[in-house]
Amino acid sequence: MSCTNPTTPEHKETETPAPPLDSLEPGLEELLSSKLLNASFDGNSQLVSQLLKQGADVFCGDETGRTPLHFAAASGDIQTMKLILDAGLPWNVLDQGSYTAGDYALQTAKSTSAYNYLVDFGYQTELVFKTTADNTNNSSRIPISNTTQPLPTTQISKPSQDSPSNSIPNEDYLNSSITYQGDRLIDSLNNGVMMEWEEPIMEHHAKAISHKPSPKVLNIGFGMGIIDSKLQNFNPSLHVIVEAHPDVYKYMLDNKWHQKPNVKILFGRWQDCIQQIIDLGPFDGIFFDTFGEFYADLLHFHKVIFSKSYHILASDGVYSFFNGLGGDSLLFHDVYCKVAKYDLTHLNVNTVYAPITVDLDSINEKTWENIRRPYWMLQQYNLPICTWSS
Numbered sequence: 458m459s460c461t462n463p464t465t466p467e468h469k470e471t472e473t474p475a476p477p478l479d480s481l482e483p484g485l486e487e488l489l490s491s492k493l494l495n496a497s498f499d500g501n502s503q504l505v506s507q508l509l510k511q512g513a514d515v516f517c518g519d520e521t522g523r524t525p526l527h528f529a530a531a532s533g534d535i536q537t538m539k540l541i542l543d544a545g546l547p548w549n550v551l552d553q554g555s556y557t558a559g560d561y562a563l564q565t566a567k568s569t570s571a572y573n574y575l576v577d578f579g580y581q582t583e584l585v586f587k588t589t590a591d592n593t594n595n596s597s598r599i600p601i602s603n604t605t606q607p608l609p610t611t612q613i614s615k616p617s618q619d620s621p622s623n624s625i626p627n628e629d630y631l632n633s634s635i636t637y638q639g640d641r642l643i644d645s646l647n648n649g650v651m652m653e654w655e656e657p658i659m660e661h662h663a664k665a666i667s668h669k670p671s672p673k674v675l676n677i678g679f680g681m682g683i684i685d686s687k688l689q690n691f692n693p694s695l696h697v698i699v700e701a702h703p704d705v706y707k708y709m710l711d712n713k714w715h716q717k718p719n720v721k722i723l724f725g726r727w728q729d730c731i732q733q734i735i736d737l738g739p740f741d742g743i744f745f746d747t748f749g750e751f752y753a754d755l756l757h758f759h760k761v762i763f764s765k766s767y768h769i770l771a772s773d774g775v776y777s778f779f780n781g782l783g784g785d786s787l788l789f790h791d792v793y794c795k796v797a798k799y800d801l802t803h804l805n806v807n808t809v810y811a812p813i814t815v816d817l818d819s820i821n822e823k824t825w826e827n828i829r830r831p832y833w834m835l836q837q838y839n840l841p842i843c844t845w846s847s
């Protein structure tokens with residue numbers, strides 16, 4: 458079988474179709490690369506193994522940035538994928554259309570097992586990576602909030618928009634101006650801080666944490682106040698809102714949130730309000746949805762609220778967080794859902810992801826008009842429901 462173009466995943470469009478591989482420049486290295494890409498697309502693990510031994514560069518790619526892993530995933534052959542991954546090509550490599558190998562496994566090979574293999578490989582790799590980072594005292598730089606997605610460890614074809622240098626450090630965001638514009642709250646760089654399409658998701662989150670009558674609830678991050686309005690419908694006996702941005706705080710006061718029943722606003726970063734949170738707790742329900750923070754911050758928050766000595770979440774309490782982890786790539790999202798669950802398990806927390814179907818019409822092109830980049834493109838939202846393990 459000759460290596461023409463594997464079908465591009467259908468849900469995105471590539472601007473230029475990939476040129477055929479035989480247009481590569483002649484020369485030994487190019488020849489080996491071309492053979493490797495072809496053998497990968499054929500799912501010919503024997504030949505792939507041979508070529509790698511002969512010195513074929515596993516980091517090679519075609520003109521559209523498709524690597525041997527993309528081609529192997531398009532073949533659906535797990536053994537071929539394994540050889541390529543073991544040779545050092547990262548699981549999260551993107552082509553120029555920002556497709557992962559997972560996209561090719563699902564859309565071209567239509568192979569769930571090949572896709573799941575990638576998810577498991579990515580998960581194992583991230584755990585090792587995290588352990589190494591923890592041991593060397595580096596905090597994890599996986600972004601968690603709306604503008605961002607997981608950080609690819611290697612980028613072959615184009616620079617990632619998600620590299621830490623392009624992500625928003627929380628402090629910079631908190632010092633910049635934001636604007637309420639109808640159905641959206643945007644920052645000074647036109648990132649969507651919060652958008653109305655999330656309303657149904659927020660409704661589910663509010664319901665999940667308001668699991669008993671007149672609950673005591675804590676919400677971190679007010680944004681457009683969507684979840685807080687939903688929480689008010691459950692007649693909370695105490696409704697604490699932590700918000701750090703001065704413009705959002707002003708908006709809250711302008712809209713008389715401080716006068717709503719049983720609402721208490723803590724103005725400041727949640728990191729600086731921990732003692733007040735402890736004093737007001739324990740809470741029956743807690744929700745977390747900030748902006749410009751990283752997975753390390755989310756994990757920090759989890760360590761605080763699930764600390765037995767702080768007793769912030771009641772023993773029968775329910776915690777949830779906005780699960781935007783890798784929200785524009787199914788593979789990244791699935792891997793980071795597993796990583797988050799793993800970390801929560803180690804804090805003695807049981808996590809279930811409730812699947813919520815996102816109305817794709819609500820996240821069409823128009824939704825993202827004038828927004829720097831879409832931060833959610835998936836049909837299934839995995840709503841975390843976290844409770845203490847017995």
Ligand SMILES: C[S@@+](CC[C@H](N)C(=O)[O-])C[C@H]1O[C@@H](n2cnc3c(N)ncnc32)[C@H](O)[C@@H]1O
Binds near residue numbers: 603684728
């Ligand atoms: C995505 S919005 C929250 C949207 C909200 N869930 C809603 O339903 O409208 C994130 C909010 O978190 C706030 N925020 C960001 N960093 C914070 C921090 N460290 N502590 C408290 N609030 C923070 C932002 O200013 C913003 O208002």
